Amino acid sequence: MRYLLSLLLICWQTAATAQWYETQGHAYVTQGNKENARSLAIENALKKALLVAGASVSSVQQVVNGLLTQDEVNIRATGNVNAFEIVNETYQGNMLSVTVRADIIPQSRQCFSADYRKSLLLTKSHLSHREQANIGSIYKIDSALIKRLANKIQQQGSYLAPKLSVKSSNEFSRYNNSLDIEKIKHISMSLGDMTDSQYVMFSEIDDVSFALEPNNGWQFWQEDEFERHFKLNVHIYNANNGELVFQKQYQNSAPWTFTKRARVDVNSNTFWQSQYGAVLDQTINQVITDIDDNMMCQPTRAKIVDVQGNQIRFNLGERHGVKLGDKFSLLHVKNFTSDKGKSYAGFNVSPFNVKVVQVSNASAVAQTEDGKILDSIQLDDLVVRH
Incomplete structure (x- = not known):
């Protein structure tokens, strides 16, 4: 099978030396579809190679009802793949492992905002239909999924600095169902303010139900094995x-290999190494790819938490990529409310520019280079890359 790599490059190419990266990708064979599993495993391996080379990847497979309809891998990256070859391909039960060697030329970043990692708060997911979690007693999937997502973003994400809040639920789903945009704005800003986060992620698990027909109904000596949706x-x-x-829906399914009466620990390796857990893991990886690619060019706006004379402190630091000597412009927040009660964000650009003189893990101190007093700057005003 021949694979076409379509590279969508936003920035111009720079002279660089190509390097070979050998990585291994994995995928489960579901419903006997080995070609689809092979395609997913190759995608997985190429993503790893590009990420190791410093790229941002958005890979899309066109699949309809489990069948590969277009033999193409689309990669959006800051690295150029000259060529790749499949080194090895092995099966272990339903698991397919593919080793790929890729020739990659690294390139410069795609946008200015990518210089800093954005602080992203991940909130507890909302399990929309709790009764669907009865089989397996997987009620804690709402927090387990987000914990795993946060850990993977920490390890794999290129442009995000995650924070986790899963001890309590929030009202997002209720407001979202009633289309109460203003209350969603309020809860987003409130959570961001409480946790010093630039962005807030909400999620809803809308389906963990079972298919109506078993996968192995003809094997009368075995317990029926059903597909479980996600x-x-x-x-x-x-x-x-x-x-x-950012907003996107993800949908998948896989065989539920546990017995109907088994209570499954969704925080255990047993669950995540099962076929259903592996498909959830693949979904998590796709979420990371999508939000990393989307958030890469979102503006990095830090909040000013202290003002003293010609100095300010703001809530970006080393963990976000801030360095000594970085320069920032200042924005004075000027939100307003329309006659219909809708709130809108507004900013006044300050004439002041500041330069970073101190950096800690989560914050930095910057000052005006000419010593001018920041008399019009207030707490909760913003700094942006100059």
């Missing part, structure tokens, strides 16, 4: 103004 909705809001910046 549907996840992801929403990300700007915590400075409450505006929606």
